[in-house]
Amino acid sequence: MADKDHSLTLSATGLTRKYGNNVAVSDVSLALSKGEIIGLLGPNGAGKSTTMKMITGNLAPTEGSIKVCGIDLIDDPIVAKTKIGYLPEIPPVYKELRVNEYLKLVAKLHKVNSKRLVSAMDIAKERTGLTEMSQRLIGSLSKGFQQRVGIAQAIIHEPEVVILDEPTVGLDPNQIIEIRSLIKELGEDHSVILSTHILPEVEAICDSVQILHKGKVVFDDDIGGLRKFRSGKSIQASFRAPPTKKALEDKLTNAKISLVREGVYRISGLKLEDDPTDAIVQHSVQERWGLFELVGAQASVEEVFVELTTQDV
């Protein structure tokens, strides 16, 4: 990121949103510079969508301020909104319109210069692979294509900040790969905020990550930090003549052992300094357990969530 322009395109500080006494989002801060992709990660109901709605002006924050390219979203919403492209959880498409009609409407709503209108539409369609679908009714398109129309809608006015709420939900694996590479491409000259509950997705495309839980930020680091956090936590070992769980526990003190399936154990709760790999191999040879596979498993999303949320936050 060091070689990228560091001018902030979006800065949100101390965002809090309350519904009555229920706090949906509490003290979330985001800072985004040009060419950066931030992933908002969290289980359902963590406050990802609420945060995004606040940043896009769909919901007024109870506390906190939002600045888009230095323009205050609350004081000057009309100017600030020209710099934001937003794809909500459900793509906001009018099913009775054709793709072309819809994109033209969106471009006009976002005040795209009428001279640039056609080229802006063409670029947006090309980037999202919709060129062939120009004349189709949106209602007749599949979920994946409707999602693309939603993305096209968010980028047609070349906004500085693109905000995508779960952009890959409901897509098939091929489409997911396409959309991910599209987001990476967008990240080169826009700032992107992405929400998801899929951890590998964040690792694949984001530069940094914030994990939300119950409306609070529980993890805020760049992607390297997340990898470090996840790895070295557990090992998965497969045996041909597996020992009993008890036997394994006797040999490997202060490790947590769980049976994954017949002959496969997951050894977790380890610290980096006492790496048990050597010990496992040694014991296996001595006791003829027939070790044939030893994988350094990464912590799953659930484990990361559990670990982060059981820490004293």
Added chain:
Amino acid sequence: MIIVIALKELRSMFASPLAWVVLAFVQGFLANVFLKQVDTFMIIQAQLARTPNAPGLTELAIVPMFGAAQMVLLMSIPLLTMRLISEEKRNQTMALLVSAPVSMTQIIVGKFTAMVAFLCLILALIATMSFSLLAGGAIDLGLIAANLLGLLLLGMAFSSIGIFISCLTVHPVVAAVMTLAVFMGFWVIGLAASDPGSWLNWVSISKRFEGFLDGYVSLPDVTFFVVVIALFIFLSIRKLDSERLSA
């Protein structure tokens, strides 16, 4: 920006069969009333010729049609306004408008403009029918103008009320039923206000409209309609704004 939203709304209206059905219903019903009135006029024409100061063709054939048009608008406007806001909320497309650099005022006024355009279409159909009588006789153009203005104001007032009610719910059908109930309420007030001195006259939309039917364009009546229109547009804007703040 208002025009962009209004054009989109008209496009959506005519993309569904609803707008066409409403137009067909309005035209079919009013044409029936109109022909019936013209027919009656033909029958009693001889008698009228002998009566001094008798009502003319306009009063006997055209004005009753405008009177019937009031009921037609009362029934069809809820169907047209029901989806304007509620459907945007239901399909989550409201986020598109709210995230765009467009103010709430522009959204509501844009939708209202689309309704006015649709009303003008209905008025054009009615005016065409009225003017067709020019082929066979003289009609009172001033009276027709007053009637058209009255019907337009009535339709605009109904539309703004309908849009406001559409802001209150996410179910178009609920909005339609509520709007119809409110209009019926106004109509009942009109019926109850038989005593010309009663305050009910003052708030009755239909009594206000009757003035226009008689050809009186009075400032209080026009002001009444303008205030109703402005009030409900303002309330709609406030409702959408408050959703952003509290919902």
